[in-house]
Amino acid sequence: MREIILTVKRTLNVPVECLEISPNSFAGKGLEQIRAMEVWEGNRRSRLEDVFEVKEEGGNPSDELTVRIVGDASRIRKIGCSMTEGSIAIEGNAGMYLGEQMSAGSITVSGDVGAWLGSRMKGGAIEVKGTAGDFVGSSYRGSTKGMKAGTIIVHGNAGTEVGCWMRNGTIRIKGSSGMFPGMHMNNGTIYIEKDCAGRAGAQMTGGRVIVGGYVPAILPSFNIEEVRERVKVGEEKIPGPFYVFTGDLNENGNGKLFINVAKNPHLKWCEEYLG
Amino acid sequence: MTELLIRNGTVFDPLNRIRGEKMDLAVRDGRIAESVSSKAKIIDASGMVVMPGGVDIHSHIAGSKVNSGRILRPEDHEKDVEERTSITRAGVGYSIPSTFTTGYRYSRMGYTTVFEPATPPLKTRHTHEELDQIPIIDKACFPLFGNNWFVMEYLKEGKLEECAAYIAWMLNATKGYAIKIVDPGGVEAWGWGRYLKRLDEEVPHFAITPREILRGLCKINKMLGMPHAIHVHTNNLGNPGNYLTTIETMDCVADLAGGGKPVIHITHVQFCGFTGNSWLNVGSGAPEIAEYVNKHDHVTVDPGQVVFGDTTTMTADGPFQFLLHKLSGNKWVNVDVEGETGAGIVPFRYRRSNYVNAVQWGIGLELMLLVKDPWKIYLTTDHPNAGPFTSYPKVITWLMSKDARGRVLARINKNARRRLDLPGIDREYTFEEIAIVTRAGTSKSLGLKKKGHLGVGADADIAVYSIDVSNIDPSRDYELVRKALANAAYTIKNGEIVVREGEIVATPTGTTYWVDPKVSNDLMQQTTASLSAKFEEYYTVRMANYPVEENYLESPTRIEAVAEV
Numbered sequence: 001m002r003e004i005i006l007t008v009k010r011t012l013n014v015p016v017e018c019l020e021i022s023p024n025s026f027a028g029k030g031l032e033q034i035r036a037m038e039v040w041e042g043n044r045r046s047r048l049e050d051v052f053e054v055k056e057e058g059g060n061p062s063d064e065l066t067v068r069i070v071g072d073a074s075r076i077r078k079i080g081c082s083m084t085e086g087s088i089a090i091e092g093n094a095g096m097y098l099g100e101q102m103s104a105g106s107i108t109v110s111g112d113v114g115a116w117l118g119s120r121m122k123g124g125a126i127e128v129k130g131t132a133g134d135f136v137g138s139s140y141r142g143s144t145k146g147m148k149a150g151t152i153i154v155h156g157n158a159g160t161e162v163g164c165w166m167r168n169g170t171i172r173i174k175g176s177s178g179m180f181p182g183m184h185m186n187n188g189t190i191y192i193e194k195d196c197a198g199r200a201g202a203q204m205t206g207g208r209v210i211v212g213g214y215v216p217a218i219l220p221s222f223n224i225e226e227v228r229e230r231v232k233v234g235e236e237k238i239p240g241p242f243y244v245f246t247g248d249l250n251e252n253g254n255g256k257l258f259i260n261v262a263k264n265p266h267l268k269w270c271e272e273y274l275g
Numbered sequence: 276m277t278e279l280l281i282r283n284g285t286v287f288d289p290l291n292r293i294r295g296e297k298m299d300l301a302v303r304d305g306r307i308a309e310s311v312s313s314k315a316k317i318i319d320a321s322g323m324v325v326m327p328g329g330v331d332i333h334s335h336i337a338g339s340k341v342n343s344g345r346i347l348r349p350e351d352h353e354k355d356v357e358e359r360t361s362i363t364r365a366g367v368g369y370s371i372p373s374t375f376t377t378g379y380r381y382s383r384m385g386y387t388t389v390f391e392p393a394t395p396p397l398k399t400r401h402t403h404e405e406l407d408q409i410p411i412i413d414k415a416c417f418p419l420f421g422n423n424w425f426v427m428e429y430l431k432e433g434k435l436e437e438c439a440a441y442i443a444w445m446l447n448a449t450k451g452y453a454i455k456i457v458d459p460g461g462v463e464a465w466g467w468g469r470y471l472k473r474l475d476e477e478v479p480h481f482a483i484t485p486r487e488i489l490r491g492l493c494k495i496n497k498m499l500g501m502p503h504a505i506h507v508h509t510n511n512l513g514n515p516g517n518y519l520t521t522i523e524t525m526d527c528v529a530d531l532a533g534g535g536k537p538v539i540h541i542t543h544v545q546f547c548g549f550t551g552n553s554w555l556n557v558g559s560g561a562p563e564i565a566e567y568v569n570k571h572d573h574v575t576v577d578p579g580q581v582v583f584g585d586t587t588t589m590t591a592d593g594p595f596q597f598l599l600h601k602l603s604g605n606k607w608v609n610v611d612v613e614g615e616t617g618a619g620i621v622p623f624r625y626r627r628s629n630y631v632n633a634v635q636w637g638i639g640l641e642l643m644l645l646v647k648d649p650w651k652i653y654l655t656t657d658h659p660n661a662g663p664f665t666s667y668p669k670v671i672t673w674l675m676s677k678d679a680r681g682r683v684l685a686r687i688n689k690n691a692r693r694r695l696d697l698p699g700i701d702r703e704y705t706f707e708e709i710a711i712v713t714r715a716g717t718s719k720s721l722g723l724k725k726k727g728h729l730g731v732g733a734d735a736d737i738a739v740y741s742i743d744v745s746n747i748d749p750s751r752d753y754e755l756v757r758k759a760l761a762n763a764a765y766t767i768k769n770g771e772i773v774v775r776e777g778e779i780v781a782t783p784t785g786t787t788y789w790v791d792p793k794v795s796n797d798l799m800q801q802t803t804a805s806l807s808a809k810f811e812e813y814y815t816v817r818m819a820n821y822p823v824e825e826n827y828l829e830s831p832t833r834i835e836a837v838a839e840v
Contacts, residue, residue, distance in 0.1 A: 139350075140349070140350050140353055141349040141350065141353075142347065142348055142349040142350040142351070143349075143350035143353075
């Protein structure tokens, strides 16, 4: 196996953007070529080697490639952008737009990531041990094309609008999320294991948002359907029981909200409306 | 004194009846000259086509709704980013380019003059601020009058002269160029929750009909001696069967014709050229409209040609945009309704496979090909409504080559293909006809004496394209033609080379034209006196604070019109 190791050289004070930090754009290139790749540091054009120390370990160029990033990359944007193969392992934090538009391969992060994690993702897998910013798996601002397929797992908390305009795939937040998870989503699953700050599923037309913890309230444009004992996410059965709501009726939607019954005693009044 | 000599080009200058002759063009101090001294800089244009700089009669490039469109569509910009160079600024496209990018992209295509066709009077200061930021090209804007309360009141009371004075005051106040009418009365009616679909329905609270508004403004246009005709976006736009409304609109001012000039320009006819009575059986009304245009000299049209792909629709016709928002389910914003007009913006993707979109594509081309006299029809895509202006070269190849449009035709919705007359039309435009519909005709229609031709004394706005007419057959080599038109070999603006081989090499400031109709002092005093009372009653601005001062514009050019009243 061939491994390219990028070590962040110094503290970065401005955002650094590089569209080419991915196994598929490194594949078939020698170290010198990789070092010379174009990077924007703020409004200045520079080379990859100005930001990173670039090393290579093992394997022939034709092997499957792993990219390892060491150090604080929290100012580095678009790592793994449009990635189609291989894997990226980040030992530390990563910046905005991690794995944007990726279609295959895997990304793991040991620290925290910025906003737009896996935005417009088309496949592959991302796992973040720390927290994630806003717009996990969402569309670009203004666009209606969110995450299409793949899996995103965040072990910590996530920000607002998780899975905005999501079309399919799975997002699992092991911590809590901000407001508006599943906004405009039309298919796929968002599972928030802990609390959600509210307004889950606003304007959703399909798909599922599952909240294992506390929610302050359910939007008035959702109808209660039933109480279910458990819900399946992939192969795993999540024990409930859960209130199941349908909506968003403002959009003629048929999305489902699964809200943990035990953690939300203030929603007990909904049970009156059950058939 | 700067001098240029463009040598040996194949010149197409329809207004001076030059049809592809090999000749030299002399330029001195920004004007076409008889001859130049031996010190002149020489451009070798052998094997190249030379035309006057393009003049676009209808393209939404600036103003409050254009900017709202930019705000609405970050995803449109994200996919099309232009980096700065040592000469140009950074900017974005795609369907609503930023101001600087708009100027660069027009210049690269050899266009040097562009008219913004709809500005809400109250917000025209903003329009001028944006126009001033568009480099290189000359420009102007048309204020909207079709739903103006004062206009409707004056016309209802039969006070034609006062109305003319009001419009003269407004054109001066807004530094506008022509009278634009959008959905006359309809936008106002929609404000009260109603749709006006016929020319003889009454506007609520004003007891006036669209027909009366159109006729009134058409008479006033003549009284004021305006250089351009009334510029009309019809009622009932975007509804099946509306080609009849379009013909009725053209016909309602037929008796006001005269003076050897057209009195009405109907814009983006493609959007108001539908037959049928539902979206299932909508068809092309282009043959009927073209027949009318062919038989009458008082009307000119432009097609608003659809280009398949993603774009942003924006018009002062709020009701139509609301309908489109409902039909497409896409996001929208509604702006300018708080001013004297209205507007809506909806992102839209025209699809080949969609029956209605394919018919719309066919209507524009049928119209361009069936109107026999090229002086009566001008090339537009109603940028960005039916496609961005950067698609003009593509549209030109559809006009010049049956094969080029045949290739698209083979891929559109098959029911649409069966219903269109387009497959049976063999006409192919010549370079001369292209020069008419893109520059000579438009500048004549706009009354621009020094644009659109290359006679001595004309502004030296010149486009040079590397097309060797002796070797290239546009009907077969349409790809070469498209590439050459998209990246002019040279664009010359006021005698200065601004584009070389498709690259911007200089960014001078263009001028903004505005028309100042001179009505008699007595009439103007009397009208402004009553106006100021109305301003106190209706407006949030004092009348004295309303006008855009001439020195507010970076480089204004005043055109005086002599009014009859």
